[in-house]
Amino acid sequence: MKIGIGYDVHKLVRNRDLIVGGVKIEHEKGLLGHSDADVLTHAIMDSILGALSLGDIGKQFPDTSPEFKDANSINLLKKVYESMYDKGYIIGNIDAVIVAQRPKMAPYIIDMRKVISDTLNTSIENINIKATTTEELGFEGRKEGISSHSVCLLIKK
Ligand SMILES: Nc1ccn([C@@H]2O[C@H](COP(=O)(O)O)[C@@H](O)[C@H]2O)c(=O)n1
């Protein structure tokens, strides 16, 4: 078994789509990044790469590369899945949290779990996604950005 942790932050700005966990969320702002800035999927990728000792998403998918400009992060997660599978591992489980003052993530969480579990070729029961505010404290609380944390357990095939 292997355990990994991931953390990511992106800034909220106008004139960008808000994509979290592969799901488009209706909101007046979106996250800024080289890719689609899907902060949850990035944290999940970093947790898997961490478990595999493969560094992080910046190493695997450099933000200086035009190849990853406006990339759909679910396509990057699929590449991470393939690396994991090639190294002989499958997902045990993932537990992740989205830290956002708003919008409300709860209505979208079942769709996020479906997209992530389909991409990682595992049961939806193995993917838990939570959301919390910070009670208006810090950058998430001021609605300047959204962060996400993820922990994963990988098991040998
Ligand atoms: N962006 C968010 C934040 C929270 N939720 C849900 O609301 C519950 C209460 O949040 P607190 O920060 O006040 O504890 C939380 O447990 C989530 O279910 C949400 O959907 N979206």
Ligand SMILES: C[C@@]1(CO)OP(=O)(O)OP(=O)(O)OC[C@H]1O
């Ligand atoms: C995903 C990548 C690559 O497009 O870019 P961003 O969307 O800026 O995201 P970040 O979390 O800074 O991490 C890694 C990147 O290299």
